[in-house]
Amino acid sequence: xxxxxxxxxxxxxxxxxxxxxxxxxxxxxxxxxxxxxxxxxxxxxxxxxxxxxxxxxxxxxxxxxxxxxxxxxxxxxxxxxxxxx
Amino acid sequence: xxxxxxxxxxxxxxxxxxxxxxxxxxxxxxxxxxxxxxxxxxxxxxxxxxxxxxxxxxxxxxxxxxxxxxxxxxxxxxxxxxxxxxxxxxxxxxxxxxxxxxxxxxxxxxxxxxxxxxxxxxxxxxxxxxxxxxxxxxxxxxxxxxxxxxxxxxxxxxxxxxxxxxxxxxxxxxxxxxxxxxxxxxxxxxxxxxxxxxxxxxxxxxxxxxxxxxxxxxxxxxxxxxxxxxxxxxxxxxxxxxxxxxxxxxxxxxxxxxxxxxxxxxxxxxxxxxxxxxxxxxxxxxxxxxxxxxxxxxxxxxxxxxxxxxxxxxxxxxxxxxxxxxxxxxxxxxxxxxxxxxxxxxxxxxxxxxxxxxxxxxxxxxxxxxxxxxxxxxxxxxxxxxxxxxxxxxxxxxxxxxxxxxxxxxxxxxxxxxxxxxxxxxxxxxxxxxxxxxxxxxxxxxxxxxxxxxxxxxxxxxxxxxxxxxxx
Numbered sequence: 001x002x003x004x005x006x007x008x009x010x011x012x013x014x015x016x017x018x019x020x021x022x023x024x025x026x027x028x029x030x031x032x033x034x035x036x037x038x039x040x041x042x043x044x045x046x047x048x049x050x051x052x053x054x055x056x057x058x059x060x061x062x063x064x065x066x067x068x069x070x071x072x073x074x075x076x077x078x079x080x081x082x083x084x085x
Numbered sequence: 086x087x088x089x090x091x092x093x094x095x096x097x098x099x100x101x102x103x104x105x106x107x108x109x110x111x112x113x114x115x116x117x118x119x120x121x122x123x124x125x126x127x128x129x130x131x132x133x134x135x136x137x138x139x140x141x142x143x144x145x146x147x148x149x150x151x152x153x154x155x156x157x158x159x160x161x162x163x164x165x166x167x168x169x170x171x172x173x174x175x176x177x178x179x180x181x182x183x184x185x186x187x188x189x190x191x192x193x194x195x196x197x198x199x200x201x202x203x204x205x206x207x208x209x210x211x212x213x214x215x216x217x218x219x220x221x222x223x224x225x226x227x228x229x230x231x232x233x234x235x236x237x238x239x240x241x242x243x244x245x246x247x248x249x250x251x252x253x254x255x256x257x258x259x260x261x262x263x264x265x266x267x268x269x270x271x272x273x274x275x276x277x278x279x280x281x282x283x284x285x286x287x288x289x290x291x292x293x294x295x296x297x298x299x300x301x302x303x304x305x306x307x308x309x310x311x312x313x314x315x316x317x318x319x320x321x322x323x324x325x326x327x328x329x330x331x332x333x334x335x336x337x338x339x340x341x342x343x344x345x346x347x348x349x350x351x352x353x354x355x356x357x358x359x360x361x362x363x364x365x366x367x368x369x370x371x372x373x374x375x376x377x378x379x380x381x382x383x384x385x386x387x388x389x390x391x392x393x394x395x396x397x398x399x400x401x402x403x404x405x406x407x408x409x410x411x412x413x414x415x416x417x418x419x420x421x422x423x424x425x426x427x428x429x430x431x432x433x434x435x436x437x438x439x440x441x442x443x444x445x446x447x448x449x450x451x452x453x454x455x456x457x458x459x460x461x462x463x464x465x466x467x468x469x470x471x472x473x474x475x476x477x478x479x480x481x482x483x484x485x486x487x488x489x490x491x492x493x494x495x496x497x498x499x500x501x502x503x504x505x506x507x508x509x510x511x512x513x514x515x516x517x518x519x520x521x522x523x524x525x526x527x528x529x530x531x532x533x534x535x536x537x538x539x540x541x542x543x544x545x546x547x548x549x550x551x552x553x554x555x556x557x
Contacts, residue, residue: 027530030474035466040461060462063455067462078533 027075032068039064091136094196098129098189105188107401109181111299115308120177124185127170132189134159134166251340298490300403302326327405330392363387370532375539379532382422387528390415390475392556394520396485398513406523407483412476416468419531424464427538439538440464467534478523482516485509 042058047053102125110118138159146152173182202208211217304320318325341356341432349357363384368376390406397404405411427436442449486509494505 027470027474027526030470031466033472034473035462038463038466038469053273063458064466067459067466070459071463071466074537075530075533078375078536 028072031071031075035068035071036064039067048061088136088140090196091132094189094192095129095132097196098125101192102126102129102185102188106185106303108302110308115304117178117181118304119183119308120173121185123173123177124182125188126181126185127166127173128186128189130166131163134162138163141148143288216315252388270509297403297407297487298397299401300326301401302403304401321405323405323408323411326396326403327393327411330396330405331389334388334392340351359388367528370529371536371539376537379535383528383532383535384417386415386531387524388526391521391524394479397479398486398516398520404483406475406478407480409476410471412472415475415527416472417535419471420464420468422532423467423538425532426535430539467530471530475523475527480521482512484518485512486516 039060039062040057041060043057044053046056046060048057099197102122104117106122106125108118119282138156141152141155141159144152146155180534211221255385279488302318302322302325306315309315337352338356346353364377364380367380367383368374393406393411394404396402397407406415427439431439438444440457440460441453442460444450444453444456489509489512490505490507493508496506496508
């Protein structure tokens with residue numbers, strides 16, 4: 001008689017508790033929120049110093065959004081690579 | 086009744102005395118709790134010395150030099166014990182000391198009574214029939230309920246509980262009104278009182294004090310309000326707990342690795358299992374080439390954060406990770422370490438190339454001035470997001486437990502009882518899961534940040550060494 005086949009998906013086999021997946025996914029919201037905030041506050045600091053309000057704050061905010069999205073993309077890509085390993 | 090019975094009495098009295106002393110320290114006064122604990126300890130030591138004396142005089146060692154020596158030490162110990170008892174009676178509350186002293190004796194009486202009861206025919210008659218057992222349990226619960234109600238009503242008549250509150254209510258308005266902002270009196274407080282610039286910080290401070298469960302350091306600070314060391318401990322409470330946990334882990338690691346056996350057992354077995362599991366886990370993320378180097382750092386980080394998260398669930402302890410100072414320190418350590426790895430592995434030029442987004446063509450170089458601030462922002466967001474997430478989750482967990490513990494106390498109709506329904510126990514599984522998950526989130530992200538700073542292992546495996554020296 002053939003042994004019973006494990007029909008779980010690959011992700012579940014490598015990460016039986018699901019903790020790694022949960023940990024990686026939990027990072028995404030905070031990175032998306034924190035990055036624009038960091039950009040905004042740094043820009044605001046620059047605005048106060050160079051009297052350029054509100055341009056540096058707005059630029060920082062926009063760059064922060066991009067940075068947050070990029071970080072999330074990189075982390076998720078890396079996570080998928082480690083899952084395939 | 087043998088020595089085994091006395092050992093059981095000692096164990097029960099130690100636990101019961103500890104819990105009762107902590108309850109007295111929390112709900113009545115810290116000094117009273119201390120006096121109760123001292124009385125119980127005194128009584129336990131006294132019992133131990135009496136036992137030693139009796140054993141040495143009547144046991145197999147009777148007449149030998151060892152027996153004589155033991156009895157001599159026991160008598161000398163008793164002399165010191167009685168002298169210390171006299172000092173304690175002068176310094177602490179005699180009533181609480183006597184209550185503590187009587188505790189082990191009460192335990193002996195209750196244990197002996199239980200032994201007689203459990204062996205009796207009447208008990209067997211009740212316990213062997215489910216209906217009789219159910220009726221007996223119901224009767225006991227009813228009697229307890231009414232007895233507690235009667236006791237509370239009797240206690241409520243005495244001025245002990247009501248006097249301080251009424252006194253506080255009378256004296257509070259001139260200087261303490263803003264301090265009651267968190268209580269029910271907030272609604273009646275005048276706007277002037279809230280707007281008072283000098284009084285406002287007092288209100289905030291009192292609100293801060295009321296956050297979370299009471300811990301041992303707060304109890305010590307309450308027991309010794311004028312001692313400089315108590316203020317020092319209270320001021321650096323979070324650091325003291327962090328250091329204590331670190332030392333505890335150090336001790337466990339030392340004990341587990343002190344005498345390593347080829348076939349491990351006990352603590353060594355448990356620690357090896359944890360280390361092996363963590364090693365495999367982090368190597369599976371970072372890869373077999375670079376992974377083993379970072380397992381000590383990542384494993385320590387995970388165990389330390391998990392211990393700190395869970396420490397708040399132990400009664401009279403506190404989670405250091407519920408303070409932003411600790412989580413920021415941890416995240417900064419990770420940030421500096423990750424940047425150091427980047428510098429070390431890629432070199433200064435490689436690190437700069439990594440920060441510019443590794444431009445390799447004209448489009449890459451044109452985008453480099455845009456990629457640099459984006460990359461810097463991304464790097465800065467990492468420690469902030471790590472610290473805020475850990476702090477927010479553990480602080481939230483603690484607050485949830487506090488809120489439900491308070492609800493459990495207020496649910497009981499006997500409001501002056503020093504205990505309530507442990508409602509917060511329902512959330513213990515959630516807190517355990519949350520603590521483990523947050524420790525995991527922190528370390529998995531750290532390992533991913535380290536991985537992003539390392540040269541590509543994938544290229545190395547295929548022999549393209551030249552193309553390997555750039556990170557993501």
